[in-house]
Amino acid sequence: MVAAAVVVLAVGNKKENSLNQIYSRRPANDSSIPNVIFIVLIINGLAFALQQMQQFDQFIFFNFALWPLGSTFPGFKPWQLLTYGFLHGGMMHIAFNMFMLWMFGRELEMVYGTRRFLTYYLTCVVGAGIVQLIVAMIQGGVYPTVGASGGVFGLLLLFGMTFPNRMIMLMIPPIPMKAKYMVILFGVLELYLGLSGRSPGIANFAHLGGMLFGFLLIQQWKSSARR
Numbered sequence: 001m002v003a004a005a006v007v008v009l010a011v012g013n014k015k016e017n018s019l020n021q022i023y024s025r026r027p028a029n030d031s032s033i034p035n036v037i038f039i040v041l042i043i044n045g046l047a048f049a050l051q052q053m054q055q056f057d058q059f060i061f062f063n064f065a066l067w068p069l070g071s072t073f074p075g076f077k078p079w080q081l082l083t084y085g086f087l088h089g090g091m092m093h094i095a096f097n098m099f100m101l102w103m104f105g106r107e108l109e110m111v112y113g114t115r116r117f118l119t120y121y122l123t124c125v126v127g128a129g130i131v132q133l134i135v136a137m138i139q140g141g142v143y144p145t146v147g148a149s150g151g152v153f154g155l156l157l158l159f160g161m162t163f164p165n166r167m168i169m170l171m172i173p174p175i176p177m178k179a180k181y182m183v184i185l186f187g188v189l190e191l192y193l194g195l196s197g198r199s200p201g202i203a204n205f206a207h208l209g210g211m212l213f214g215f216l217l218i219q220q221w222k223s224s225a226r227r
Helices: 035-051 054-064 080-086 091-112 114-139 149-162 179-196 204-226
Strands: 006-008 167-170 176-178
Touching: 035 054, 035 080, 035 091, 035 114, 054 080, 080 114, 091 114, 091 149, 114 149, 114 204, 149 179, 149 204, 167 179, 176 179, 179 204
Parallel strands: none
Antiparallel strands: 006 167, 167 176
């Protein structure tokens, strides 16, 4: 996952975007692992452990990974739009996604609160799945999609819009940049990789789908706040 190559600098810009005022209630427990992040980490960990058990692996893969529309066996089922986001293809896949979920999601959950953060994250997961289904119909072929990357990319967008001037240090290459520019960079890179086909086996358009549906939900929040 491309976004795994970033870390947040310890010192950020204190003048943040007013978007975080849309839902500014903070949870009483200012934990390093807030409630939703903790629960999502546990579910992903348990699901990954079950995937490693031979007696469960095939059943989970056939029923809970995201399969294309129109596929016969394994076939698409509506709940797969959510469950695929809790399955992963390997140790590095889940490690990167869960690290990014914690790193960017921790502060966002504290800013937006448990309910709204969970709504946002799951919207991005489902939205990424919808975009992936469309792309699979266009490309053809029967292949499954798994991973929380769509939700994670949605969180990257929300982080960049909430803390646009927060400084981010890329690991590869080690270049500091503001969060808003990081979001643009990753968005453009995912679009390029998706169109060029230079990252086979990676659902680049699903990542963009997570960002798109996240953006649409943010606009809905802003519209509601102005009423």
